[in-house]
Amino acid sequence: MSLGLIEARNDEDEFEFLGNGGALGRLIRDCDWASTPLGPARDWPGCLKTATALLLQSPVPIVMLWGEQGVMIYNDAYSIFAGGRHPDLLGSNVREGWPEVADFNDNVMKVGLAGGKLAYRDQELTLHRKGVPEQVWMDLDYSPVLDESGKPAGVIAIVVETTERVLADRRNAAEHERLQQLFEQAPSFMAMLHGPEHRFELVNPEYRKLIGERDVLGKTVGEALPEIAGQGFVELLDTVFETGQAVSRFSERVLLQRSGEAVEERYLDFVYQPIKSDDGKVTNIFVQGSDVTLRVRAENHQRLLVNELNHRVKNTLASVQSIVMQTLRGSHSMEEASGAISARILALSAAHNILTNENWDGADLSVIVASSTDAFDGPARDRFRIKGPHVRLGPRAALSMALALHELATNAVKYGALSNETGFVTIEWSVNNTGDDGAFMLTWREIGGPSAPVSDRKGFGSRLILRVLPMELGGTAQIDYGPEGFFFTLDTTLRAIEESVSGG
Incomplete structure (x- = not known):
């Protein structure tokens, strides 16, 4: 066998531990590791080779920060997270690879190399993945990688970006707050009733005004407004809950007791709108309407x-x-x-x-x-x-x-x-x-x-x-x-x- 074939065989054996490492496996083979603090792959300790092989097989974004400098080795999923920083991050020191969060990563290395663990949920950071500042949110889990003697030699980081979910949650929260404000500021009266007993979950100021500022939350309609018994409204709610069909009434006469005063005749335009769950069952009834007594x-x-x-x-x-x-x-x-x-x-x-x-x-x-x-x-x-x-x-x-x-x-x-x-x-x-x-x-x-x-x-x-x-x-x-x-x-x-x- 010639000397050239033996050298080629040895080069291939140098990365045999990678197995089928995907796109990052090929990049790791092509990387000039001799110019990094890790040195040639043939000189890597077994713990480093094993950890590298394991992270390449994971579908979860993982990056390993090896040694005091935190030399970066990561998998295909992490390369997507890295954006425009990939593939230059491979083999770079973490402080140089992510300079905008250098202080954050310094703490990670300090804790990890001391044998500690860190976990963050929806951690907000500003990264320059596309050449411009970008706010991102991530779930981050850090744990030490031990060498053959049981001492921490590096840090494994599982990085799951939650930006899309966080922004969606914030949009939903903002929309919920906006709807809540509309609910509170609506010129018509509104209430949300839950379950077949029609228990009050929400009422807006106009509804409280209609019923004389009584405290009705948590009570059934019959308990909260006893004077409407026999006027047909509870039976109408029962029908809406059973059939799932909305009901509207116009200029409907109702006798209400307002703030401990005598029963007062009012006229209402209103709709009982059923709210259904994913399986089509009625869970709530939304009540909305206007006091049209003056008009009538x-x-x-x-x-x-x-x-x-x-x-x-x-x-x-x-x-x-x-x-x-x-x-x-x-x-x-x-x-x-x-x-x-x-x-x-x-x-x-x-x-x-x-x-x-x-x-x-x-x-x-x-x-x-x-x-x-x-x-x-x-x-x-x-x-x-x-x-x-x-x-x-x-x-x-x-x-x-x-x-x-x-x-x-x-x-x-x-x-x-x-x-x-x-x-x-x-x-x-x-x-x-x-x-x-x-x-x-x-x-x-x-x-x-x-x-x-x-x-x-x-x-x-x-x-x-x-x-x-x-x-x-x-x-x-x-x-x-x-x-x-x-x-x-x-x-x-x-x-x-x-x-x-x-x-x-």
């Missing part, structure tokens, strides 16, 4: 207003019809009738405007008096002397009073104190709160006008103030023609004029 009450009030408006329109049309018919019956000419009809309808319209501004809840008597007499006052605004306490008229009384005052003023202009330049009218009213219904009296007194003889003519104005007005207000009316002029008195009760709901 507004809708109900609007319906009442529409019905009331319809009623009032009918009454107004009847009033207009009566004004037209009575005026035509008592007029001598179409011109007279046209003027009287227009004036009376305008008076009715002015009263309507006042009531509309008050949402048809009534009107102040002083406002009705001022509106009804304004068109008849002189340039000096001194033809009416008005005096009386605050009195609130109901809508029906306001309309009747406005028409009566208009007729009284019209007659005063035609025949009474307002027919000259010196006369005036006093309008006064008083109240007496004694008795169940109280008492109310209004007087119209004309002063300084021509004498007003008693008239046998009973036109629309006379019928309105003597018959219609007392009948509408449940009282009595009287007219006197004294030496000073015309005098009108209305007597009724406070209850009658304050009544806010019209009759049929």
